[in-house]
Amino acid sequence: MKFAPLLIAVALTASCAPAAPDIAVGDAWARATAPGQSSGAVYATITNRGAADRLVEVASEAGTAMLHHSDNIDGIARMRMLPELAIPADGKVDLAPGNTHIMLTGLAAPLAIGAEFPLTLRFAKAGPRTVKVEVVAAGAR
Amino acid sequence: MLGKLRLILWGLVAVAVAALVFLLTRPAPELPAPTTTEMPLASIGGPFTLVGGDGQPFSSARLAGKPFAIFFGFTHCPDVCPTTLAEMKGVLDKLGPDDARRVQVLFVTIDPKRDTPALLANYVPAFHPSFLGLVGSPEATAKMAKDFKVFYQKVPGKTPGSYSMDHSAGSYVYDPQGRLRLFVRHGMPLEGLVADFKLLLGGQ
Numbered sequence: 012m013k014f015a016p017l018l019i020a021v022a023l024t025a026s027c028a029p030a031a032p033d034i035a036v037g038d039a040w041a042r043a044t045a046p047g048q049s050s051g052a053v054y055a056t057i058t059n060r061g062a063a064d065r066l067v068e069v070a071s072e073a074g075t076a077m078l079h080h081s082d083n084i085d086g087i088a089r090m091r092m093l094p095e096l097a098i099p100a101d102g103k104v105d106l107a108p109g110n111t112h113i114m115l116t117g118l119a120a121p122l123a124i125g126a127e128f129p130l131t132l133r134f135a136k137a138g139p140r141t142v143k144v145e146v147v148a149a150g151a152r
Numbered sequence: 153m154l155g156k157l158r159l160i161l162w163g164l165v166a167v168a169v170a171a172l173v174f175l176l177t178r179p180a181p182e183l184p185a186p187t188t189t190e191m192p193l194a195s196i197g198g199p200f201t202l203v204g205g206d207g208q209p210f211s212s213a214r215l216a217g218k219p220f221a222i223f224f225g226f227t228h229c230p231d232v233c234p235t236t237l238a239e240m241k242g243v244l245d246k247l248g249p250d251d252a253r254r255v256q257v258l259f260v261t262i263d264p265k266r267d268t269p270a271l272l273a274n275y276v277p278a279f280h281p282s283f284l285g286l287v288g289s290p291e292a293t294a295k296m297a298k299d300f301k302v303f304y305q306k307v308p309g310k311t312p313g314s315y316s317m318d319h320s321a322g323s324y325v326y327d328p329q330g331r332l333r334l335f336v337r338h339g340m341p342l343e344g345l346v347a348d349f350k351l352l353l354g355g356q
Contacts, residue, residue, distance in 0.1 A: 083321050
């Protein structure tokens with residue numbers, strides 16, 4: 012009987028524990044690259060219907076993949092590598108031109124229009140998500 | 153007390169009515185103002201001869217009589233440069249084929265070490281067949297950057313060949329007489345630039 016309040020408190024606290032992240036990655040695309048062009052960028056939309064998470068790793072056989080962010084400060088474009096990216100709870104993150112993107116360097120071969128290649132995004136809690144990246148014409152988007 | 157207040161309130165109404173009359177009866181401006189940033193200083197830019205994608209010299213004298221947009225970047229740039237080129241392509245599409253033919257878009261590399269004419273020939277026209285990629289010697293590149301007040305700086309990467317470049321990310325737009333008219337900040341909405349090109353093509 013003495014422990015009832017404690018048990019109730021524990022039960023209430025446990026029921027408040029955040030749900031797991033519920034992450035989906037879609038609309039993954041990249042611009043076609045020219046022969047001799049060693050870098051490309053992949054863009055995608057990350058949708059999270061659950062608790063907050065972090066994107067901690069990106070990988071693809073198409074090249075060395077890294078998260079980068081394009082800054083435009085005082086008219087100067089700078090690109091910086093991000094070690095990870097916060098994915099908010101019940102939120103959406105757009106990897107988009109001019110913003111955060113996945114940079115591919117050391118491209119094994121040019122990204123050709125109409126081609127598709129897999130890319131894996133690994134989230135700290137949700138684990139890996141592999142998407143098909145669609146390659147579009149350089150000026151298309 | 154109340155009388156004074158009423159007087160003040162009527163005074164305000166009179167001012168408001170006067171302002172409204174003034175605004176509604178102002179003559180409409182004949183020319184819409186450019187929506188991108190007007191450049192009052194014409195001291196940016198200068199004549200140049202660089203190498204085009206075909207490996208042949210390209211002189212800025214060939215731009216006479218054509219409005220043109222010029223911006224600086226490098227092909228190993230994964231995001232900002234392709235995005236700017238894609239945006240310029242979008243602007244040309246919105247101008248329509250007749251007007252687009254009369255505008256020249258130039259992409260000048262600030263990474264002449266890696267960006268050969270052949271690479272530029274593969275890369276730049278992929279966005280729009282009329283786009284020109286230009287490259288010069290390191291000295292010519294430095295002179296271009298000085299004339300156009302463009303900043304560029306190498307950022308070391310994990311390997312000697314994988315460096316990035318920080319660089320000015322705007323476009324300069326010149327009129328058919330070769331006068332600098334506009335500066336387009338990277339990322340600004342395109343409708344303004346389409347309208348401004350139409351103004352320049354119309355001889356404004």
